[in-house]
Amino acid sequence: RTEPADSNVKPMSQLPGDLILLDEGLDEAAARVLYELTQLNGVYLKQFHAFGDPNRVKDLKDRAWLRSVRTQPEQRVVTVGYFGLVSLHDFNPKPASFAGSADWIDLQDIGELAFDHNEILSGAIDALQSQLESQHISFELLPKKFTISQLQSLYEVVLEKKFDKRNFRKNVKKMSHVVPLDEKQQGVMHKPAQLFSFNRDELES
Structure with a gap:
């Protein structure tokens, strides 16, 4: 869950994510963003899909949140999705940066997420299922x-x-x-x- 700078804007539940820096690669950025928002380090991360629908940020509440945390809220953003594989007993997320909270949530308990993050989550699950055997990630x-x-x-x-x-x-x-x-x-x-x-x-x- 993220806490916007504007107290009039409602906090939103979403997947951890942020903008990439100009001088870093995608894998490096994924690890950095995950650590900066959750303090999780050394996590196995695998890229699975890019989400670039030009209308992916169209809901009014999404736009209001972006205006409270971004200097250029109307700028188009393409998200490169990564899924991480961790043992819940070994990793305990702690909120940092603009994250108001960071928690493990049972998949069945996840409701509506901000932006197109429900679609991203579904894509991650599909990728994990298809790669469980083909990529031997079960280890x-x-x-x-x-x-x-x-x-x-x-x-x-x-x-x-x-x-x-x-x-x-x-x-x-x-x-x-x-x-x-x-x-x-x-x-x-x-x-x-x-x-x-x-x-x-x-x-x-």
Whole structure:
């Protein structure tokens, strides 16, 4: 949520974002903006789409907010979207700069966002779903050693569908980048499950 300088302008819930500097690249800018607004650093970021509809800022409340924080509020802005992969237990966002608050919000609890940010969010979800297997980004969301159940849970959450446990295990055996370890879980109340890891050489090939 952003806090405008003008107290008469209502704060708006939106995705973190800001203008790029003249002397920086896109990836560098994405990392800088994320840190400046949320204090999150060292996050895996991946570019997924550019949003350049000339009418993307047309709502009156959006224009009012822009006038309160931008020196040139009518200037056209093209947004380059990035999604980040983090463990919520390892990263705690803290608001900074013009961000009034910075919080993790459950996807199902997100309402109307400013500008076209709901569209950007939907695009990020689509990109994450399509790249989960093709780009092998799942290793960014799991511990170095994980169980088949953890991997299946990740796929089910990201792809928003359930998998048959037996069929999923069969498919995992066909994944050259998923390596079974001669180790099992420790310190669990239930029967310890076998651990697996990712072969990064296979991921990069």
